[in-house]
Amino acid sequence: MSGSLLLQRWSSGLRDGMRGAPVAATVLVALFVAAAVFAPWIAPHNPADQNFLASLAPPFWAEEGSLANLLGGDNLGRDILSRIIYGARLSLIISVFAIVLAGGVGVLLGLIAGYAGGAIDALIMRIVDAFLAMPFILMALGFVAALGPSVTNIIIVMGITNWARYARLVRGEVLSVKSRDFVALARVAGQARWRIGVMHILPNVTNSIIVLATLDLGRVIILESSLSFLGLGVQPPDISWGLMLADGRAYMTVAWWLMVMPGLAILLAVLSLNIFGDWLRDRLDPRQSGD
Amino acid sequence: MAFYILRRLGQTAITAVFVSMIVFALARVTGDPTILLLPTESTQEDRDFFRKQLGLDLPLHLQYLTFVGKVLEGDMGQSFRYREPALRIVLDRLPATLQLAAVSMVFATTIALPIGILAAIRRGTWIDTLARWFATLGQATPTFWLGLLLILFFSVYLGWLPTSGRGGIENLILPAVTLGWFSAAAIARLTRSSMLEAMQSDFVRFERLSGLPEWLVVLKHALRNAAIPIVTYMALQFGVLLSGAVVTETVFAWPGVGLIVVDAINARDYPVVQAAVMVTAMLILVLNLLVDLLYSWLDPRIRY
Numbered sequence: 048m049s050g051s052l053l054l055q056r057w058s059s060g061l062r063d064g065m066r067g068a069p070v071a072a073t074v075l076v077a078l079f080v081a082a083a084v085f086a087p088w089i090a091p092h093n094p095a096d097q098n099f100l101a102s103l104a105p106p107f108w109a110e111e112g113s114l115a116n117l118l119g120g121d122n123l124g125r126d127i128l129s130r131i132i133y134g135a136r137l138s139l140i141i142s143v144f145a146i147v148l149a150g151g152v153g154v155l156l157g158l159i160a161g162y163a164g165g166a167i168d169a170l171i172m173r174i175v176d177a178f179l180a181m182p183f184i185l186m187a188l189g190f191v192a193a194l195g196p197s198v199t200n201i202i203i204v205m206g207i208t209n210w211a212r213y214a215r216l217v218r219g220e221v222l223s224v225k226s227r228d229f230v231a232l233a234r235v236a237g238q239a240r241w242r243i244g245v246m247h248i249l250p251n252v253t254n255s256i257i258v259l260a261t262l263d264l265g266r267v268i269i270l271e272s273s274l275s276f277l278g279l280g281v282q283p284p285d286i287s288w289g290l291m292l293a294d295g296r297a298y299m300t301v302a303w304w305l306m307v308m309p310g311l312a313i314l315l316a317v318l319s320l321n322i323f324g325d326w327l328r329d330r331l332d333p334r335q336s337g338d
Numbered sequence: 339m340a341f342y343i344l345r346r347l348g349q350t351a352i353t354a355v356f357v358s359m360i361v362f363a364l365a366r367v368t369g370d371p372t373i374l375l376l377p378t379e380s381t382q383e384d385r386d387f388f389r390k391q392l393g394l395d396l397p398l399h400l401q402y403l404t405f406v407g408k409v410l411e412g413d414m415g416q417s418f419r420y421r422e423p424a425l426r427i428v429l430d431r432l433p434a435t436l437q438l439a440a441v442s443m444v445f446a447t448t449i450a451l452p453i454g455i456l457a458a459i460r461r462g463t464w465i466d467t468l469a470r471w472f473a474t475l476g477q478a479t480p481t482f483w484l485g486l487l488l489i490l491f492f493s494v495y496l497g498w499l500p501t502s503g504r505g506g507i508e509n510l511i512l513p514a515v516t517l518g519w520f521s522a523a524a525i526a527r528l529t530r531s532s533m534l535e536a537m538q539s540d541f542v543r544f545e546r547l548s549g550l551p552e553w554l555v556v557l558k559h560a561l562r563n564a565a566i567p568i569v570t571y572m573a574l575q576f577g578v579l580l581s582g583a584v585v586t587e588t589v590f591a592w593p594g595v596g597l598i599v600v601d602a603i604n605a606r607d608y609p610v611v612q613a614a615v616m617v618t619a620m621l622i623l624v625l626n627l628l629v630d631l632l633y634s635w636l637d638p639r640i641r642y
Contacts, residue, residue: 310483
């Protein structure tokens with residue numbers, strides 16, 4: 048095969064470089080969820096077990112690495128891979144519940160605002176503006192610090208700080224759907240207002256909500272790990288990627304994998320969720336697509 | 339136009355009221371400050387006296403009004419730790435945060451615009467693929483992790499740049515790259531899609547048919563058409579940078595608002611936390627207002 052042909056193949060491979068991405072991302076998302084759900088069966092070690100021999104043990108490909116601790120051990124000799132697998136649990140639990148909460152509040156208020164119009168709409172939208180203007184991490188930090196850092200409180204705070212975009216999205220969709228014929232028909236047919244809202248308008252905004260929620264999962268994972276990294280999120284002995292990273296920071300110069308591995312886990316989880324979300328958007332909600 | 343400006347001003351004022359309510363809520367959920375302020379051996383009478391002095395015995399709406407009144411006078415309470423006005427402590431640190439955010443913005447724009455424009459011109463080529471991967475990766479990278487990786491590589495391994503603190507330009511590089519990374523990815527993505535849209539507009543097609551050189555069409559006409567959403571988005575990203583600075587500042591011990599907030603939270607110095615949230619929120623609010631006004635001035639077709 049001539050060199051130029053090779054180069055051509057190579058560059059066309061790159062050109063298709065993102066075509067396979069949604070498939071890979073879907074697989075990664077599935078792996079992430081599986082790790083979270085089946086952690087006790089998948090993890091090679093108990094994530095809390097301390098093994099002095101594995102203290103700061105390097106990953107398996109390094110010279111002194113072994114297959115016993117595939118991604119190495121942390122300062123207390125706990126298996127990093129097992130802790131990453133268990134860490135997926137809290138990441139997933141917190142982000143899913145937080146988004147259900149944020150989405151629930153946001154969708155409800157958005158429906159009310161879009162449907163009621165007038166003063167109620169204006170009032171709700173100013174509150175939305177206020178929440179969107181709040182410095183996100185600072186507000187979350189403040190509330191978590193005030194309420195105390197427990198998993199429940201982190202979920203509540205993430206819900207409080209994230210609902211506004213759902214409200215704005217749903218309100219916009221309601222306004223555009225409201226004027227369409229089938230809604231007008233339903234009204235003429237004498238259906239109750241709430242019934243029109245739930246039966247006719249909500250189904251039309253579901254796709255946009257699903258897309259926003261998928262993309263938000265990644266955002267909340269990063270936000271939670273940031274809080275945990277700052278010591279104001281998940282508390283030990285619970286396992287969180289952000290917390291692992293914060294612990295690993297002190298050993299960064301002697302054992303880089305303590306800090307790099309959990310960061311890689313966050314990156315891969317968020318990356319695959321984002322790619323998956325973009326793909327969903329192209330399929331379900333082409334109007335919002337970036338292309 | 340004048341009506342629009344007035345309406346936006348009014349909206350911003352109402353939003354500011356809600357922001358103050360959120361900050362007030364933040365102040366109230368922290369619980370009884372007398373427990374923190376008074377020594378443990380103080381009696382119930384001491385506490386009641388102190389609560390009265392702080393106005394905590396009043397009904398909630400009166401407490402809120404007192405709070406707003408004080409805020410308008412620039413009084414956001416005393417720092418428990420430094421015995422200084424909380425607002426002053428925050429304002430003292432604000433220049434460092436603004437500097438970091440501004441340099442991050444410059445960094446983000448400098449790499450995002452060329453990447454976004456190139457990707458749009460060479461749509462579907464490997465350049466476009468690389469650019470899209472850059473945007474996708476950038477938006478998935480946790481800031482604190484990127485910061486630590488940069489420290490590990492450039493400070494520890496290569497020994498080129500300092501790991502922390504504020505001083506000369508060498509202190510700014512790593513924090514600015516860390517903070518600006520996410521925005522660079524976001525702006526590159528938007529630039530690409532805005533440019534694609536602009537280049538498909540009839541106007542640009544006509545310019546191209548009329549025989550203008552391609553680079554002139556792209557830089558002068560397409561970019562100008564794409565500029566409004568990009569500039570607006572950049573301004574909004576600045577708000578994101580201000581808020582995101584808290585993590586970056588902690589990683590690099592950059593002495594800005596974010597670092598003092600984390601310190602204050604750990605020391606349960608809540609007035610400083612509230613002042614910081616308030617000041618940052620108000621900055622973002624004003625920024626959003628300016629962006630909207632600028633937008634309507636740049637593009638008179640837009641009416642709300």
